[in-house]
Amino acid sequence: MMFLESRNLLRRPRRTVLTLIGVTVGAAGYMTLLAAGAGLFAEFQDAISLLGSDLVVQQASAATAWTSRIAPADIRSLRSVPGVNRVTEVVVAATRFLGQKYFIVFGLEPESTILAKARIVDGRPYRANGAEMMVGQRAARAIGLAAGDRVEARGRRFLISGIYETDRSILDGGAVMNLEAARSMFSYGVDTTVVFVDVKGPQAIDEVMLVITDTLPHLEVSRSDMWVSTYEQFVVVRRFARGLGVFALLITAMWVSNTLHVTILERRAELALLRAVGWRKRRIAVLVLREGLAFSVVGGFTGIPVAALIVWGLRNIGAAGIVSAKLSPEIVVEGVVIAVLAGLVGCVPPLVRALRMQALEALRAT
Amino acid sequence: MPRDGVGVRASGLRKTFDDGLVQALVDVDLEIAPGERLAIMGPTGSGKSTLLALLAMLDSPDAGEIELDGESVSRIRCPEEWRAVHLGIVFQFHHLLAHLTAVENVMLPLIGSGGRTRDIHRKAQNLLDSLGLGHRTLTRAAHLSGGERQITAVARALVNDPKLVLADEPTGSVDSATGEKILEILDEWSGRRGGTLVMVTHDPTVASWSDRIVSLRDGRAYEGRVHCLTQPTAAPKF
Incomplete structure (x- = not known):
């Protein structure tokens, strides 16, 4: 079933690598930003735990x-x-x-x-x-x-x-x-x-x-193990990190979409030929989606070591150690899943383009 | 000899391009018997390829009707499925996928219809062997010679054992020896399968392989090979 999909990906290495780079960077960016937000949270939590106190009190406002x-x-x-x-x-x-x-x-x-x-x-x-x-x-x-x-x-x-x-x-x-x-x-x-x-x-x-x-x-008291989680600033930082991550994935989706779009245009004759020799629109859609899914899944997974490398850099090269990212399994799973979804969303515009393509026009265009 | 081909009937076909400025086909009537080999001749721009595209359901006429095996194409719900089962198309320019090998290109029509890849591969391999390209099956299309590409394209058109083959200048881009081989392949298929062959050509030698010739000039169809045209010829009766 993956006859043409696998050959399209493996025998067009330049296109494949370029698209994979886009997905990898997006997935790694998302994971790193989440890791940075979680790391900052964990660092403060860890520092508080060192004190061994039961409660933390600060000014309420x-x-x-x-x-x-x-x-x-x-x-x-x-x-x-x-x-x-x-x-x-x-x-x-x-x-x-x-x-x-x-x-x-x-x-x-x-x-x-x-x-x-x-x-x-x-x-x-x-x-x-x-x-x-x-x-x-x-x-x-x-x-x-x-x-x-x-x-x-x-x-x-x-x-x-x-x-x-x-x-x-x-x-x-x-x-x-x-x-x-x-x-x-x-x-x-x-x-x-x-x-x-x-x-x-x-x-x-x-x-x-x-x-x-x-x-x-006028004072605010919280359990020391809850203090950081109730701390508005950390919530904001984590939301901001997640927001930036979503933005990174939006860029990823656009990258995948653009690359596939260019690919569809380059492959007009190919897709038209497939229609001419009897491939249904549904089968063409499956072809485009499978290729997009392959990019997204592989790119999501290759994003893991890249994110790990960036996180390592943040932990070991960061000057004062304020940002100490933690790449947890939950973040990795979320990063891969979201990258796959972003890739699939990116497939939609080129897919629509491919399905609207008239077989004869495309054959004449070559 | 079995006559298992598709009967084709076209009546009053009209097709224009560029908002009606270019009249590609004008009231074309055509009838092809099952198993018949028809050559369509005519100068460049006479509407030959347009007619072939309409017969292949790759395009639709502005007016007129086409029947394949007695069924109006407007009633065929899935032209792609019909093509996959009954039709083989040989394009003027082979339209092979450069990154696929010869055998993979031949497999494409069957891959689109489903089925086990291993079985499809074996069938395509056997076909290429029978056409004398067995030694080049694993060569990518980009590295095949012009003649090998066109033979591969013919194999792709025949791999689904079609009842109708539409060939647009199948020998137009190859040397005479390869052209003759391609004609032999189509002739052998036609004889064995009893399929209907519609072949567009400029070449009178190629046309001579057919049972009948229809000429197109300025979008109009004429029976026989026409040099000086005066009156349209009525479609033959079967």
Whole structure:
């Protein structure tokens, strides 16, 4: 049944390769964009999980962690909520820093669990004197820093006391410093941006959340494992990535459509001949659709290694490690399926053209 | 000899092109008996190929009617299916698919109708063997000589064992030896199958292989080979 289809594809390698490139790029683009969106989400989720806290609290109206403001009075109120075991203040600042366009700095209390869980790969922990900081290994590699270096940032001089590693790109791509130093440096005054709350046992979590919601309505509390998923910015980023992916596939569909269209025009005599020797319109339609399907399926699958290569590049070559894409099986399946659908949609205009073609006219055209 | 061919009757055929500026066929009446071999002659632009296209249902007339085996073509619901089963067409320019081998080109009519590829391949292979092209079956059409291409095209027209073959200048683009071979092939098919053969040609030698000659001039049909035309000839009675 695939007699002519297979020969058309295999014996016209230039056309086949060109079309496959289009589908491959589209499928790979879609998968990469989804992977980037999911990766960003996962990185933040992973970073939060490192803290090991039960709840995350931030300003209710804040779009991002670094635009959130929580006053000292709120911190005191949180500490007084029944069932709360520990409240950890964190300042998160995303800023142009140390020559990097987008750099995340964490201001931490000296007893922060992040510091306890980070591995110092060079140097020592920072002292809480406001003149030292530690830099994540990815950031240090990207900027070219080592323990003992001195840097000037925002008009202050800092000693890089150590280089740390947490295996969380979002943390390893930034820096940590004393909480008070971060407040001062990024002009947060006495405020905190995010608060991590530990409660006395898992059974108390819901009750603590309820009290915080009732008594401090200007704050937003969520379980730490849900915080990122409820975070509007990540939702927007993921939607944006998906939107870009759909756009990439639209381009793919147009590429397939254009290539097949040109092919149909080039093959007018061939299709006319098939009609002349007794091929029905339905059989011609099957021929065109099968060729389009073959391009789409093969292109979808060849898009997988290309996407994997790009994702690897994002993880390993990306400067500060902010984007750390994750190519999950779900994304791969979705990418292949959507690429196939895009290819089939792309087949429709040339198919209509082929079926409208008059056998005699096409034969005369040669 | 079995006379299994298709009877063809055309009456009052008219066909114009370019919004009526070019009259390709004017009131053409034609009747071909089953198993008859008819040559259609005439100068370039006289309407020969147009007539053949109408008989093959590749085009439709502006007026008039065509009957194949007593059935009006306007009532044939699927011309493609009819062609696949009953008709073989030899085009003036072979119209082989360059990226397919000789045997694959011959297989095309049967592939379109379904059936096992292996059986179709064997049938096409045997046909090419019988036509003396057995050694070139795996050669792509692009690499065949002109004569080999036209013989392959004839094989493609005969592979479905048709009852009617329409040949448009089948020897027009080949040397005389190949042309003679093509005529022998068609003659052998006609004799064995008893099929109806309609052949458009410029060449009187080719026309002499036929049972009867109809000439076209300025879109009108005349019985016999016509040099100086005065009156249209009535269609023959069968």
